[in-house]
Amino acid sequence: MVEATSKHGRVHNAEGAREAILNAAETVFSEHGFDGARIDSIANASSYNSGLIFHYFSDKLSLYAEVIKRADREMSVLQARTLAPLLGNKINYSTPARFRALLKQIVATNFDYLVEHPRFTRILIWEQAAGWQTFSMIYSQFETDYSDQFEELFRTAYNTGLLRFDFAPLIQLSMVLQVCMTFLTFIPLYRIALPSGEDLFSPAASKPARMYIIDFVVHAMMIDFPEQIEWIAEGE
Helix, strand or coil, X not given: CCEEECCCCCEEEHHHHHHHHHHHHHHHHHHHHHHXXXXXXXXXXXXXXXXXXXXXXXXXXXHHHHHHHHHHHHHHHHHHHHCHHHHCCXXXXXXXXXXXXXXXXXXXXXXXXXXXXXXXXXXXXXXXXXXXXXXXXXHHHCCCCCHHHHHHHHHHHHHCCCECXXXXXXXXXXXXXXXXXXXXXXXXXXXXXXXXXXXXXXXHHHHHHHHHHHHHHHHHHECCCCHHHHHHHHHC
């Protein structure tokens, strides 16, 4: 096992050191954005010196790219677990009720991941504020495992009268992410503005908020069908 030495002289395995550096980098990037993040701050947060950081990552951009790619891999695993069984079988979205269930799962997957990874959410907000300039430099490094399936899914859904708009699937999916991000990043403002000062991250409040976001997005994207039509379609 390859070992690495921290700035305090402690010996650690290389995999653990690399993971600690990525965790520290994610924290610093979430607090300061790419431009404001300093390697020495990441070194201090990880307890490893900058020399070791550059041993694993050639420069700040490659470290940033690996932080984003790690989140992307985690999201891919989550998608594989929750969406792959649905996307792999066209019958799962051949009727209004089934397609609605799939859309709800897509929104829920995005929402749940962002809730569980607030630092990654903040990194995305920094990117958005900077016009995605840094992300544009590393975009080619990312895999798009489900892009073709989503493209086919949304085109088919529009052509069969399930979706309201013939809008680029990539944009529709990114807007799902944006709605979830907007709600979550506005929670501190809601705490100030709401008379009760309600904590929307509390267990009691998070469930109805999640349900609201899911239904809000799905109803905006999908044509409404009378319940009896959905029952007939499900029985076919």
